[in-house]
Amino acid sequence: MMTQGEGGVxxxxxxxxxxxxxxxxxxxxxxxxxxxxxxxxxxxxxxRQAARLVEDVVxxxxxxxxxxxxxxxxxxSTELDRAYSDLECLAEAAGMIRVHGIGTQYRAHLxxxxxxxxxxxxxxxxxxxxxxxxxxxxxxxxxxTVEWRG
Numbered sequence: 001m002m003t004q005g006e007g008g009v010x011x012x013x014x015x016x017x018x019x020x021x022x023x024x025x026x027x028x029x030x031x032x033x034x035x036x037x038x039x040x041x042x043x044x045x046x047x048r049q050a051a052r053l054v055e056d057v058v059x060x061x062x063x064x065x066x067x068x069x070x071x072x073x074x075x076x077s078t079e080l081d082r083a084y085s086d087l088e089c090l091a092e093a094a095g096m097i098r099v100h101g102i103g104t105q106y107r108a109h110l111x112x113x114x115x116x117x118x119x120x121x122x123x124x125x126x127x128x129x130x131x132x133x134x135x136x137x138x139x140x141x142x143x144x145t146v147e148w149r150g
Contacts, residue, residue, distance in 0.1 A: 015050060034108070040097040041094075079127045083124040094114060
């Protein structure tokens, strides 16, 4: 299960690093007009791992019943669902190359689809992170006033 790492790095921030790497990898596949079996294997593995990490973030945010209701009704929940779906789509598309022996002529099309899914997941995670940051700020206790007596 993911937890807040050292230095206060949030799980969604860590997920964004992974997802941005997936964007770069799929972008290279599109640029090269070729998606190799090895690249497809990496994409399947990394996208599935990232999707599981999204599940971990949802589980962390939903652990406390009071927080779970607030989380489900905020936009970050929807964005995390979107990111999860996009990552699963990316993994499935990459898996088609191995499972179905997709020919070279169709791999370029799949590379475009995978890049779109990776970019969409990245955008959704960015929106989720912003939403969670705003929600966390809203839940901070008000600042205390200290009276100076000099």
